[in-house]
Amino acid sequence: xxxxxxxxxxxxxxxxxxxxxxxxxxxxxxxxxxxxxxxxxxxxxxxxxxxxxxxxxxxxxxxxxxxxxxxxxxxxxxxxxxxxxxxxxxxxxxxxxxxxxxxxxxxxxxxxxxxxxxxxxxxxxxxxxxxxxxxxxxxxxxxxxxxxxxxxxxxxxxxxxxxxxxxxxxxxxxxxxxxxxxxxxxxxxxxxxxxxxxxxxxxxxxxxxxxxxxxxxxxxxxxxxxxxxxxxxxxxxxxxxxxxxxxxxxxxxxxxxxxxxxxxxxxxxxxxxxxxxxxxxxxxxxxxxxxxxxxxxxxxxxxxxxxxxxxxxxxxxxxxxxxxxxxxxxxxxxxxxxxxxxxxxxxxxxxxxxxxxxxxxxxxxxxxxxxxxxxxxxxxxxxxxxxxxxxxxxxxxxxxxxxxxxxxxxxxxxxxxxxxxxxxxxx
Numbered sequence: 243x244x245x246x247x248x249x250x251x252x253x254x255x256x257x258x259x260x261x262x263x264x265x266x267x268x269x270x271x272x273x274x275x276x277x278x279x280x281x282x283x284x285x286x287x288x289x290x291x292x293x294x295x296x297x298x299x300x301x302x303x304x305x306x307x308x309x310x311x312x313x314x315x316x317x318x319x320x321x322x323x324x325x326x327x328x329x330x331x332x333x334x335x336x337x338x339x340x341x342x343x344x345x346x347x348x349x350x351x352x353x354x355x356x357x358x359x360x361x362x363x364x365x366x367x368x369x370x371x372x373x374x375x376x377x378x379x380x381x382x383x384x385x386x387x388x389x390x391x392x393x394x395x396x397x398x399x400x401x402x403x404x405x406x407x408x409x410x411x412x413x414x415x416x417x418x419x420x421x422x423x424x425x426x427x428x429x430x431x432x433x434x435x436x437x438x439x440x441x442x443x444x445x446x447x448x449x450x451x452x453x454x455x456x457x458x459x460x461x462x463x464x465x466x467x468x469x470x471x472x473x474x475x476x477x478x479x480x481x482x483x484x485x486x487x488x489x490x491x492x493x494x495x496x497x498x499x500x501x502x503x504x505x506x507x508x509x510x511x512x513x514x515x516x517x518x519x520x521x522x523x524x525x526x527x528x529x530x531x532x533x534x535x536x537x538x539x540x541x542x543x544x545x546x547x548x549x550x551x552x553x554x555x556x557x558x559x560x561x562x563x564x565x566x567x568x569x570x571x572x573x574x575x576x577x578x579x580x581x582x583x584x585x586x587x588x589x590x591x592x593x594x595x596x597x598x599x600x601x602x603x604x605x606x607x608x609x610x611x612x613x614x615x616x617x618x619x620x621x622x623x624x625x626x627x628x629x630x631x632x633x634x635x636x637x638x639x640x641x642x643x644x645x646x647x648x649x650x651x652x653x654x655x656x657x658x659x660x661x662x663x664x665x666x667x668x669x
Contacts, residue, residue, distance in 0.1 A: 246377035247309065251338050258339035266297065271304045271342055276311035278392055281563040287311055291323055300327050304345035308335060309397040314357045314566065316354050331355060332397060333382065373460045374644045375457075376420045380408050380445070381427035383586070386464060387501045388491075389569040390531065390562065391564070393428055394601050404434050405440040409448060416454030419644060422483075422612055423449070426459040443471040450479040456646060457480050457612060457629065466504035468513050470494065477521035484521055484610050485555075485631040488514070489529035493548030494541035497534050500573065507548060513577035514552060525555040525630035532589055533582025535573035543587050548594055556657075557593045557601055561586050595657060601632065602655030609634075611640045611649045611661070619658075628659075634663035 251273060252262060263269035272294060277283045291307075298305045306328045312319055313331035320329065327345030330337060334353040344351035383398040384391070412423050425445075427433060433442040440448065449458055458481045463472075465488055475482055487512075492498050495506050517524050530549070532542065549557065561582040564571040577585075609628045615637045617623035624638045626647070634649055635658060642664075649661035 243377075243379075244275055244277055244309065245381060246426060247332060247335055249377065250335050251308065251429050253273070254336065254339050255342065258342070260339075260342070267293070267301060271345075272297070272343070273308060273338070273342075276307060278311035278314050278565065279312045280395065281562060281565070284311060288322075291326075295323075295325050297426075304342055306337065306338075306341060308328070308343060310330070310392070311460075313354055313396040314392070317352070318498055320350065322354075326350075328352065329354075332650075338409050343394070373418070374421060374612050375422035375424060376415045377424050377426055378408060378411055378415070379403065379426045380430060381433050384428035385500060386429060387462070387569075388503070389500060389573070390534065392564065392568055393438045395567045397428060400429070400432060402427075402435075402437070402439070405445050406436065407449070408445065409452070412449055412452050412455060414454055419454075420645065421455065421646065422457035422459065423455060425458070427460075427462070429462065429464040429467060430460045431463050431469065431472060435467075441471070443469065443475055446475050446479055446482060450481045452481075456481060459485065459631070463487065464504075465490065465510050465513060470495040470516075473513065473520055476517060478526055483629045483631065484523045485525045485527070485629070486517065487527045487529075490532065490548065490552075491529060491531050492537075492541065493545035494537070497537055497541050499588040500533065500536055500570070501531075502569070507544070511548070511552070523630065525632070526552070527556040527631070528554050528558070530557050531562050532559060532585045533563065533577040535570060535577065536575045537577055537585075546589060546592060549589065549596070552633075553596055553600075554593065555632075557589070559586060559589050559593070598654065598656050601656075601659055604632075604651045604659060605654050608648050608649065608650045611636075611647050612665070613638070613645050613647060615643055633658040634661045635659070637663040639654065 258542040260271065266272055274290065275298055285460050293303060297303060305325055307319065308330045309332050312329040320663055328341040328351035330341055331354040333355050337353050341351040380618050381400060383400045384393045385400045387394050415423060424425035430442055430588050433445065434440060446458065459540050463486060476484065490510050491501055491503060493507055498506065530545065533566055611624040611626040611628055611634050615625060623635045624642055625633060625635050636649055647664040649664045651659050653660035
């Protein structure tokens with residue numbers, strides 16, 4: 243979501259006459275997008291701002307801050323960072339060009355709207371015809387108030403875009419050559435709940451018929467709102483990729499209650515089983531927090547058991563990080579940091595083995611890959627993703643970027659796959 247927000251910033255500034263610089267040292271305008279979901283991200287932001295202060299003093303660049311930290315801190319951010327020129331909350335990104343112009347005149351521009359802006363901001367990829375995928379925001383905000391999560395305080399309440407606007411944007415992207423769209427929302431499962439507009443499963447059915455689009459993905463799903471209708475979309479809709487990100491957060495029902503997650507371990511497991519019944523090849527990835535207040539050894543053992551039993555394709559795991567305003571920040575029985583880190587290491591070691599085994603089992607198989615560009619590992623390789631969202635690196639000509647190709651997997655690594663040089667699957 244933050245990546246897509248920066249795509250919007252770049253597009254809006256380009257339309258306003260600004261061109262992207264090659265580096266911070268070359269820029270006349272520097273905009274920092276922020277996240278405060280975890281403490282570490284917030285710490286890194288303030289460290290970065292310390293370095294940017296020197297650039298600001300030396301060259302007089304326009305320096306702006308956008309995103310969640312701006313929304314959370316509001317005017318306090320200006321007290322702590324008096325050298326910045328403007329700050330915008332995540333719901334006010336559409337005002338970035340106006341803010342930059344105000345910053346050019348050395349005026350502080352503030353907009354921390356809590357209501358948000360859900361107007362259509364169609365963001366076309368920077369290289370039409372070459373970009374393989376594009377993000378499409380279908381809703382903003384969250385009404386769940388998980389006890390550890392700051393999102394409702396910085397992104398506001400749930401608001402869904404009209405299905406007509408979403409369908410128009412996807413059709414517009416398809417016309418530029420985009421093959422894959424990723425639908426974004428804090429909880430896409432509750433898209434348009436309580437309205438007469440299309441439900442999320444209905445939206446997927448409509449998008450499945452969009453000419454030019456070959457793949458559809460979405461993030462993120464909340465387990466408590468994962469409906470039978472959505473589960474039934476997997477294996478039925480041709481363009482819906484066989485991958486779902488479904489955070490479980492803990493394998494302990496006690497901890498799930500403290501987290502205010504709204505489901506039990508048994509309910510979560512049943513939904514994963516149904517997904518795999520409907521679509522045997524579906525890849526399931528997840529999120530997990532260890533060291534939550536009140537987590538005892540038995541609770542962590544239950545988490546380890548869930549991970550081992552479920553066989554996730556990947557798990558993003560973190561130590562609990564108390565966030566301002568959240569209910570969990572005041573809970574007693576904090577887990578000692580060294581204990582939490584030890585549990586995290588154990589969990590990550592377990593999942594690393596599961597992920598490696600799943601990737602190794604793909605050796606020798608042929609699979610469809612959407613080529614996204616040059617590999618981060620080697621500029622001599624291309625990279626892409628399978629329908630199950632696994633990264634594949636392989637040799638191939640630049641003309642394959644943006645194309646669907648069939649790749650034979652030659653090696654499975656810890657987090658990615660190696661493939662033989664493929665032939666084009668399509669003209």
